[in-house]
Amino acid sequence: MAANMNPKKNPMPTQAPEVRAHNFDEVALGYDRETAIDEALRCLNCKNMPCVTGCPVNIHIPAFIEKIKEGDFEGAYQIIAQSSSLPAVCGRVCPQETQCEAKCVRGIKGEPVGIGRLERFVADWHNTYCTGAPVAPASNGHRVAVVGSGPSGLTCAGDLAKKGYKVTVFEALHLAGGVLVYGIPEFRLPKAIVQKEVDTLRALGVDIETNVVIGKTITIDELFEDGYEAVFVGSGAGLPRFMGIPGESLKGVYSANEFLTRSNLMKAYRTDSDTPILRAKRVAVVGGGNVAMDAARTALRLGAEHVYIVYRRSMDELPARLEEVEHAMEEGIEFKLLNNPTKILGYTNPDDRRDPKNGCVIGMECIRMELGEPDEKGRRRPVEIPGSEFTMDVDAVIMSIGTSPNPLIKSTTDGLAVNRHGGIIVEEETGATTKTGVYAGGDAVTGAATVILAMGAGKTAAKAIDEYLTGKK
DSSP states (O other): OOOOOOSSOOOOOBOOHHHHTTOOSOSBOOOOHHHHHHHHTTOOOOTTOHHHHTOTTOOOHHHHHHHHHTTOHHHHHHHHHTTOSOHHHHHHHSOGGGTTGGGOGGGSSSOOOOHHHHHHHHHHHHHHHOOOOOOOOOOOSOEEEEEOOSHHHHHHHHHHHHTTOEEEEEOSSSSTTTHHHHTSOTTTSOHHHHHHHHHHHHHTTOEEEOSOOBTTTBOHHHHHHTTOSEEEEOOOOOEEOOOOOTTTTSBTEEEHHHHHHHHHTSOTTSTTOOOOOOOOSEEEEEOOSHHHHHHHHHHHHTTOSEEEEEESSOGGGOOSOHHHHHHHHHHTOEEEESEEEEEEEEEOOTTOTTOTTTTEEEEEEEEEEEEEEEOTTSOEEEEEOTTOOEEEOOSEEEEOSOEEOOTHHHHTSTTOOBOTTSOBOOOTTTOBOSSTTEEEOTHHHHSSOOHHHHHHHHHHHHHHHHHHHHTOO
């Protein structure tokens, strides 16, 4: 078939903004067969494959796209599955625009090939039409424990299971998936898709034990005593950060982590849920990353009339994916850029301590900012403009300014070194920690990052664990 030289990628069909802003159904609807083949024909099948160098898990991108051109969608899926344990997830939430698609030759004089959209199409096709479960390989006699069932843990578990290891994943929450189920909203990543990926790993022989808090229920040292020969720590970065400004303890102030966990994992968005969550009318979300966009769009769907993104830099420095920013704007999220909170205001009635309104948010004081000299990362520093203070009328504030690794595992295990931010120190090439037989990766090492980078760390550690246990190195 002739190459498609259209400089623009095929657009992704979506729900209309005025409709999706009031439901939790998936926003993007996905390519159909004809559109997927047409988009695949935009790929030039470059011999040096620059796109692969941009993929943290090294998917053979030209090969799977070639299969799509031929209409062999299952063949395309099998190529992706050689490198990725979570293709339906990655096709939806990975920042392809800064990774594989950023390296695409077609992007030089136009838009790159829609690699992420094609990965999603292939994974969804497989999940719809291929009902057979994978066959678990023969056991090699080794046992490995994986702490955390987020993207790094699931990837590490999947890669080891395919080599015959008996893997047990320990998850602190009641449902496997980590940030994929508690952090990413249903309208971006349906939980049924995550469950499908988890079920695939179970079919490979991976055991998943939920409601197990490593460091409390059982320690890493006790895992070794129980017969596990290696441990991978992929416990994520679930410890929220706050600004340290007055009023952060008021009712109606959430970390984005808590707000999204209540909505996503605990189903507070459903009308029949008994999970408490504040359905505020005027919500300020502080921060500019993908999590901030998720929190803002969730608040809107929970019934807020006005939702504001309050960010201290400009649109050019906004770290969220462009697609998520555009979707948020289309839905009516209001962007208050070059502004920074200084105080959260609360209601108090000193005459009646029983008043249920006592301690609730009634506003947020902010100061306007301007951009100064670049910082160590090259981004221009935000500087306060004296005398520019103002007050926003809000009744809820969601802090989305980052997270840190949970210190629990380190505090209950000797020999595991961490950096000043709480991240576990590892060898970059292997994921090996300072404790023999213990490996780590993902947000537990780097702090909050992307799903695909966490998956890459899980793959690296799985390879190193295999070499460690089989004496290859």
